[in-house]
Amino acid sequence: MTHLRPKARLFVEAPLAGGAAVDLSPSQAKYLGAVMRLGPGDAVSLFNGRDGEWLARVAKIAKGQGRLVAERMTRPQSPEPDLWLAFAPVKKTGTDFIVQKATELGASRLLPVFTRHTASERVKTERLAANALEAAEQCERLSLPEVAEPVSLKNLLDSWPGARLLIVADERGGDRPVAEALRTLAEGGGWRQRAFGILTGPEGGFAPGELDLLAGRPFVVRVTLGPRILRAETAALSLLACWQAVLGDWGAAPLPRP
């Protein structure tokens, strides 16, 4: 019964309830046993995106397998902001970075989007999901973001739910400063609604035809992020942070959630 405070935090698929047994995947067992050196009785924190966060204890652990038993709930599941991030993938480490940071910053769904100037041709969604999972375990989030299959910008817009506002970072001069646009939304001026998305472009920005595509959609609001040219990942993070600060769960009085 050492380590009263959990030294590890894991996402699991299994239901969590008092006394529930949770079998570990081989990689989780290896991580807890060989890397964290936990043994029977040691505490681990678990979440599954549905049942809150639980304190569990190691029941048994051996080569490549292990079992935990959930003991008590430490945090109840609570509603989280409904914020999608659609982003043009950048070179591999940039995309990893966007996914990790977007998870910390509370994005609920990650949608890779191919645009005219998108550098990378392929996106491995398994890699994105693995990065998101690791970030969620570390940042004490109670859920994982969903990872969508990559689509073209046109397909993204054609299938975009009309009731979900899409805030687009337009580095060559969007319509409005980001703080002003977000504050207007928070004050209910016209577009008050619960579901949001953010779209950030590739290095080099959107192509002219793409800007036309965006301009034609009633759910799009283009915003500016100042006079310097931000890297794609910096723009994504900045917009997520500003959104969380004004409309999301960083605020004192966030919008009501479903």
Place this chain on the structure above:
Amino acid sequence: MTHLRPKARLFVEAPLAGGAAVDLSPSQAKYLGAVMRLGPGDAVSLFNGRDGEWLARVAKIAKGQGRLVAERMTRPQSPEPDLWLAFAPVKKTGTDFIVQKATELGASRLLPVFTRHTASERVKTERLAANALEAAEQCERLSLPEVAEPVSLKNLLDSWPGARLLIVADERGGDRPVAEALRTLAEGGGWRQRAFGILTGPEGGFAPGELDLLAGRPFVVRVTLGPRILRAETAALSLLACWQAVLGDWGAAPLPRP
């Protein structure tokens, strides 16, 4: 006279004026000649932090040396936000990342701060300065941030200018949500002033004694960045972005600058 639009952008120390000759450093000459393959007559964009941005032409370039001649000003020097970023260095790539992103996000001065939980013992300010320079060249900024020598948190606070507000990201529950705190400042409620600083802690946060140190300073405002635990670099970026959006040059009506 090919490449009418500059393919390269460089920071130089030399004064910039019509007809001014600018001698390149060996590494700049190598970059323009061997990497970018520029030759006589090709255009390069230059800035020095004082004289605006200039279109220059290659006059001569050879192994390890070269000369440009400034032709015409393309952007005047303009006032920039006075925002310092004091940050606890994290592992090497994390620190590189903070410096690069803080430069894009317009920090005017970078101050590495050693705290109780700071992982790295050493900071190479030359490395920080080189990262800042590269980021400034890429993001079309007209200045370089200053890079200060590392100090302890106590020394930072003891030498902090009393008229400069220090906004501290406190991940275990600061006084106020960040957007509310920034908006109050923007509206002139009490602390309206022109000079600001941001302080972000190490992984693991500030130690209790350090929080006491911070609480005793009248220029400190502690803010929260939501319910998830952000990595040190994510907190720094998020706070910089929110500051720029509300009080800095991302806004429609920024504070007047000196």
